[in-house]
Amino acid sequence: MRTVKLVxxxxxxxxxxxxxxxxxxxxxxxxxVIVGGGTLSDSIYQQVIDLAGGYDAPIVVVPTAGGEEEYGxxxxxxxxxxxxxxxxxxxxxxxxxxxxDTEAFVHPLLDAKAVWFSGGRQWRLVDAYxxxxxxxxxxxxxxxxxxxxxxxxxxxxxxxxxTRGDTQNNQIMIGDHQVGFGYVKNIAIDxxxxxxxxxxxxxxxxxxxxxxxxxxxxxxxxxxxxxxDASVFGAxxxxxxxxxxxxxxxxxxxxxxxxSARFYFLKHGDRYDLAARQxxx
Ligand SMILES: *[C@@H]1O[C@H](CO)[C@@H](O)[C@H](O)[C@H]1NC(C)=O
Ligand SMILES: *[C@@H]1O[C@H](CO)[C@@H](O)[C@H](O)[C@H]1NC(C)=O
Numbered sequence: 001m002r003t004v005k006l007v008x009x010x011x012x013x014x015x016x017x018x019x020x021x022x023x024x025x026x027x028x029x030x031x032x033v034i035v036g037g038g039t040l041s042d043s044i045y046q047q048v049i050d051l052a053g054g055y056d057a058p059i060v061v062v063p064t065a066g067g068e069e070e071y072g073x074x075x076x077x078x079x080x081x082x083x084x085x086x087x088x089x090x091x092x093x094x095x096x097x098x099x100x101d102t103e104a105f106v107h108p109l110l111d112a113k114a115v116w117f118s119g120g121r122q123w124r125l126v127d128a129y130x131x132x133x134x135x136x137x138x139x140x141x142x143x144x145x146x147x148x149x150x151x152x153x154x155x156x157x158x159x160x161x162x163t164r165g166d167t168q169n170n171q172i173m174i175g176d177h178q179v180g181f182g183y184v185k186n187i188a189i190d191x192x193x194x195x196x197x198x199x200x201x202x203x204x205x206x207x208x209x210x211x212x213x214x215x216x217x218x219x220x221x222x223x224x225x226x227x228x229d230a231s232v233f234g235a236x237x238x239x240x241x242x243x244x245x246x247x248x249x250x251x252x253x254x255x256x257x258x259x260s261a262r263f264y265f266l267k268h269g270d271r272y273d274l275a276a277r278q279x280x281x
């Protein structure tokens with residue numbers, strides 16, 4: 001009895017330490033380019049190409065969130081990647097989970113250095129790929145130090161909680177699909193935030209799931225994530241909902257609202273520690 005108890009209490013002491021030193025909130029390997037929708041500057045596509053290892057790096061574009069009947073090689077983001085110099089861009093798409101679960105379908109992902117999820121409705125990505133070989137192969141690209149990027153729905157899918165995942169419309173914040181691909185843990189990611197005045201919508205999720213970090217990204221702006229490090233890239237802002245408040249002019253003389261109602265903005269070049277949930281100054 002005594003030995004068992006001792007082992008149990010030792011384990012409970014050891015396990016959390018183990019978890020914090022070997023697990024990251026973002027991906028342990030590779031990086032994420034999480035974009036808030038809209039028309040993207042070439043510099044964002046260029047970031048994906050650079051992180052993937054250059055113009056020769058194989059890039060797989062997954063347009064499935066868009067909901068069109070079919071997609072050709074001229075899909076809009078595939079075309080943008082090629083226009084700025086990417087040499088090896090493949091469009092990969094199905095709504096058929098059985099097909100997504102085959103070796104033949106995932107073949108282009110096995111050597112890919114980047115995956116890009118285009119916009120639309122995020123639940124379509126879940127319905128087509130969650131639990132299939134394709135989902136495993138997306139993750140494999142990260143594990144091999146590649147990059148996963150995406151915009152709008154392709155941003156939200158990268159979080160653990162699937163913001164706006166309802167099949168009826170895109171205004172229900174906690175919908176009939178709630179689990180994303182989870183490349184970032186304990187997070188809800190929203191997009192188009194300033195352009196569409198979505199800054200208060202995140203609280204609908206945080207009131208129910210207060211332990212999540214809320215991150216809302218504006219158009220033509222990216223959050224680039226690796227391990228616990230997140231940095232803002234692009235023209236506009238990323239809003240953080242972590243119960244804290246931060247300003248580059250200091251906070252001593254400010255009177256922000258109660259913690260559960262707070263948010264603040266970071267801009268290009270600003271860095272955020274996803275484990276400590278605070279700005280890196
Ligand atoms: C694209 O990348 C794949 C995987 O590495 C490779 O098999 C193929 O030959 C490449 N295609 C071109 C045109 O470079
Ligand atoms: C991450 O990359 C390293 C080498 O850079 C490799 O040893 C390790 O197995 C990779 N992790 C995963 C989860 O694949």
